Amino acid sequence: MKMILLFLMSVCTVAAAQAQEQPLKLVAFEGKAQGTYYIVKYLAPDTASLQGRIDSVFAVIDQSLSLYKPGSLINQFNASGDVKMDEHMRNVVDKAMYASKATNGIFDITVKPLVYLWGFGVTKPSFRGVPPADSIKKALSYVGYRYLSVKGDHLTTTKKGVQIDCNGIAQGYTVDVLGRFLEQQGIRNYLVDVGGELCAKGVNQQGKSWRIGIERPAPGDTTYEPIQAMVELKNMGIATSGNYRRFFDQGRTRFAHTIDPVTGVALHNQIISVTVIAKDCFTADAFDNPLILMGVEKGLKFIAQHPAYGLEALYIYKAADGSIKEAYSKGFSQYFFVP
Structure with missing residues (x-):
């Protein structure tokens, strides 16, 4: 009996080793949810898609948080x-x-x-x-x-008539929930993108950190394109708040969909976008709107004075002469991808 048990243990050990040695394949799919797009990429031993189950996760979250x-x-x-x-x-x-x-x-x-x-x-x-x-x-x-x-x-x-809108944070939360779902399926290398809010875990198909382009406006300020620099993420979340997707122009002023809850006024400064990196997408998304409302100087000061929040940020803004400038927190440069 002892010999049989030892034989079974050795067989199981060999089978487990062979399973671990199976080459991982890239699985990728995209769809529509929460009023935007989503993209999921992950590495797995087979190419069976989890898209149907991912859509079910969106449906459950929407039943909770969708306006x-x-x-x-x-x-x-x-x-x-x-x-x-x-x-x-x-x-x-x-x-x-x-x-x-x-x-x-x-x-x-x-x-x-x-x-x-x-x-x-x-x-x-x-x-x-x-x-x-x-x-x-x-x-x-x-x-x-x-x-x-x-x-x-x-x-x-405590006051009749108060209503809530969680759109400024729900997508970042959803990204992390989807990431945890993938991990529950045994997936350790993945990238989840919901409307530009992302989390990246492990490595891509080349065995390297996931690379992500940061958007900036093209000439005319009506579309956007990746900047020349990219960032590399591994086990981090990233979120962007900007004024170039949902806005209206009145006179020479552009008013974006981010509203300052203190003044009641829509964003109308010279900041085009702020991209925030944090330990998870939920945290990054929670702070991207406040940071764009603070402005470059106050926002970078806030990050420096509150290291416990674990935030790094890149601002893209329009200077007085109309040129596009960038400013970033001290630790953001570590994420830049340099070929």
Whole structure:
């Protein structure tokens, strides 16, 4: 009996070694979700696609956090001011409150009334332009993360009429959830991209860190293209906030969809984009909007003064002479890919 057991153990050991030696193949697919695109790439012993199961993960998260989905938990809260959260909504709300406190309210998911006032909500506006000052003041009276109360798995508001919009953080969260799903399938090397928010783990098919291009506007400011430099990511998340995808121009001023919850005014500085790298995409996405609202000088100072957040950022902005400039935090340069 002992000899048989030893033989079986040796067979299992050989089989495990052979499985580990199987060459990994690149599997890649893309689709539409959360009002944008998604791309998933990973290395696996076979080319069986997990896209159907990935789509199911999106569906579950949308049932929690999508403003587009009737009956979602977030829409239930916005209708009544009270909801029993699932795990996804609880995670996002907790992270949002954390980011709000860290930035003194520059990040705030109760910004929804302002988002709609400026014409950037989920419904197509009949008019998009700078709202009257009194309308901004009225909308601001319903904005403030301190109006939210979390007790156990219940989210309530202490002020009637307060509503939330998690679009500024939900995609980063989704990216990390998809990454964890892949890991549960035994996948250790992958890249997940949801609307430009990404996480990268392990290596690509060449056995090197995943390489990602950072967008910048092309001439005319209506499209975008990768900058000459790229970044290499391994076990990190990256998120970008910019003014070149959803915006309107009024006079000579461009107003982007990122709304300052403190002033009630849409982003209209000379910053084109800020790209944030952090330990995970959830964290990067939580801070990219606050950093673009802070501006280059204050944003870089914030990162330097708060190393515990683990943030690095690259700003692309328009200088006074119209030229495109870049500025980045001290640790960002370590991620640049140099051929």
